[in-house]
Amino acid sequence: MSLSSDLLIRSRRSIFPPSYVSRPIPKETILELLENANYAPTHRLTQPWRFTVFTGDGLARLADFMAENYRATTSPASFSQAKYDVTRDKILKAGAVLAINVELHPDLVPEWEEIAATAAAVQNIWLSAWERGIGGYWSTPGSALEPLAEFLDLPSGQKNIGLFYLGYHDAPAVPARRTPIEDKVVWVEA
Numbered sequence: 592m593s594l595s596s597d598l599l600i601r602s603r604r605s606i607f608p609p610s611y612v613s614r615p616i617p618k619e620t621i622l623e624l625l626e627n628a629n630y631a632p633t634h635r636l637t638q639p640w641r642f643t644v645f646t647g648d649g650l651a652r653l654a655d656f657m658a659e660n661y662r663a664t665t666s667p668a669s670f671s672q673a674k675y676d677v678t679r680d681k682i683l684k685a686g687a688v689l690a691i692n693v694e695l696h697p698d699l700v701p702e703w704e705e706i707a708a709t710a711a712a713v714q715n716i717w718l719s720a721w722e723r724g725i726g727g728y729w730s731t732p733g734s735a736l737e738p739l740a741e742f743l744d745l746p747s748g749q750k751n752i753g754l755f756y757l758g759y760h761d762a763p764a765v766p767a768r769r770t771p772i773e774d775k776v777v778w779v780e781a
């Protein structure tokens with residue numbers, strides 16, 4: 592399948608684990624997505640995007656960590672076994688989960704530029720996956736980001752900015768919910 596870039600960009604949706612089907616994503620396909628990530632723009636060529644790729648039994652390790660982190664950061668009174676199970680199961684349903692990490696270069700560029708460049712790399716992955724029939728979504732589990740960095744054993748100087756779930760899916764096509772671009776643009780023409 593080859594979509595025009597307009598159609599590819601506009602048809603891409605966030606696809607969540609309940610819609611994932613149990614079809615493994617070949618490693619070569621994940622490598623193609625990562626290769627495309629590497630072509631994102633980057634100020635001073637710092638290329639700050641870093642990824643930790645969880646597949647196979649690796650997904651179970653991440654799932655256990657996320658579920659136990661939920662337990663550890665939740666008071667017994669508000670702990671929900673259902674939420675614990677969902678936290679775990681949604682990772683196990685994925686074909687792959689990428690931890691999105693950023694290597695900061697404070698001597699060269701500000702942190703926001705590194706995060707912006709990494710987000711561009713993630714969009715490359717997202718669109719490349721979409722074109723291959725693979726859905727994805729960016730999850731930013733607020734209370735887990737710092738424990739995640741520890742779990743990932745990130746070197747100092749790197750930070751985690753979320754998880755990217757990937758999976759073949761059976762979600763129906765849904766139109767994007769967006770307010771008009773006209774409301775978000777100021778033209779200066781004279």
Ligand SMILES: Cc1cc2nc3c(=O)[nH]c(=O)nc-3n(C[C@H](O)[C@H](O)[C@H](O)COP(=O)(O)O)c2cc1C
Pocket residue numbers: 603604605606728729730731732753767768
């Ligand atoms: C930086 C970033 C963080 C996001 N974090 C979450 C999240 O934690 N949970 C979630 O359900 N969706 C998250 N999303 C996905 C958005 O909910 C989704 O992109 C938005 O609703 C628009 O839908 P669409 O991607 O289908 O166009 C995130 C998206 C971005 C770009």
